[in-house]
Amino acid sequence: GAVVSQHPSRVICKSGTSVKIECRSLDFQATTMFWYRQFPKQSLMLMATSNEGSKATYEQGVEKDKFLINHASLTLSTLTVTSAHPEDSSFYICSARNPLPGQGGNTIYFGEGSWLTVV
Amino acid sequence: KNEVEQSPQNLTAQEGEFITINCSYSVGISALHWLQQHPGGGIVSLFMLSSGKKKHGRLIATINIQEKHSSLHITASHPRDSAVYICAVGELIFGTGTRLQVFP
Numbered sequence: 001g002a003v004v005s006q007h008p009s010r011v012i013c014k015s016g017t018s019v020k021i022e023c024r025s026l027d028f029q030a031t032t033m034f035w036y037r038q039f040p041k042q043s044l045m046l047m048a049t050s051n052e053g054s055k056a057t058y059e060q061g062v063e064k065d066k067f068l069i070n071h072a073s074l075t076l077s078t079l080t081v082t083s084a085h086p087e088d089s090s091f092y093i094c095s096a097r098n099p100l101p102g103q104g105g106n107t108i109y110f111g112e113g114s115w116l117t118v119v
Numbered sequence: 120k121n122e123v124e125q126s127p128q129n130l131t132a133q134e135g136e137f138i139t140i141n142c143s144y145s146v147g148i149s150a151l152h153w154l155q156q157h158p159g160g161g162i163v164s165l166f167m168l169s170s171g172k173k174k175h176g177r178l179i180a181t182i183n184i185q186e187k188h189s190s191l192h193i194t195a196s197h198p199r200d201s202a203v204y205i206c207a208v209g210e211l212i213f214g215t216g217t218r219l220q221v222f223p
Contacts, residue, residue: 038160043205043213091160108152110162 003027004096006111013084013118020080021114023094029074030096035067038091038113050077084118091115122146125206125214132221138193140217142206145187153180153191154205156216162205165191196221 005024013019023033031052036044048069049057056069066088068080077096081088093113123144132138144151153165166173166180168189173180177196182189193200198221206214 043215044162044207045213046211093160093162107167108164110154110164113160113162115160 003098004094004109004111006094006114008114009112010115011117013116015085015118016083018080018082019084019116020078021092021094021116023077023079023096023111025075025096025098025109028096028098030077031074031099033071033077033094033096034108035069035077035079036093036095038093044093047079052077081116084116086118089116089118121215123206123208123212123214125204125217127217128215129218130220132196132219134197134221134223136196136221138196138200138219138221140191140204140206140219142189142191142214143187144189144206144208144212146208146212148208150209151182151189152207152209153189154207156203156205158202165204193219198223 003026005026007022011019033050035047037047038044046059047062047067048059050069050071052071052074058064066082068082071077091113094111095108097108126141150167150169152167155163155165165178168180168182170182170184177194179192191204201220203216203218205216
């Protein structure tokens with residue numbers, strides 16, 4: 001089963017509204033999670049690194065006030081797309097690193113992804 | 120020049136064929152990942168490599184750190200292997216992917 005769960009898998013929202021996407025690590029505590037977006041037929045692009053208990057680190061060109069990231073616990077990070085516009089429509093995906101040694105340790109697990117459509 | 124390059128970009132095969140996808144990178148790495156993405160979008164991590172070779176079922180991944188090159192092999196390919204295979208360096212840099220279609 002999935003070890004990183006993302007919700008919702010699909011969401012449609014009206015332009016100007018905000019949408020929250022959740023990313024949960026189910027079997028381990030993730031001090032670091034990553035958020036990506038992927039446009040059709042393109043590769044994933046890292047948006048930001050989410051650190052538990054501190055501010056997220058955003059990649060160049062990603063608006064931190066538009067893409068709000070909160071990593072309030074060791075198993076949950078959220079991405080909120082604020083004042084969504086149609087050009088924000090994309091596939092958003094998260095990943096989490098299991099930092100522990102041993103089987104499965106230091107392995108990255110990806111969420112199932114969230115399709116956002118802004119109309 | 121992309122920091123992670125994959126080849127081929129597209130690949131078609133008949134069921135049962137042996138498949139190889141290549142990945143070359145130009146940055147220093149601690150680990151390289153091979154990912155599989157199905158049409159629905161979900162991504163599965165297939166392998167994480169820092170050296171040598173790993174095998175899981177019909178999938179084999181190898182890496183040569185000196186040459187900065189990795190390969191993903193699929194033995195006895197099956198239509199359900201049809202997906203996009205992505206090489207990723209750490210969590211940060213992704214190849215553009217190889218779209219594989221296996222026909223029965």
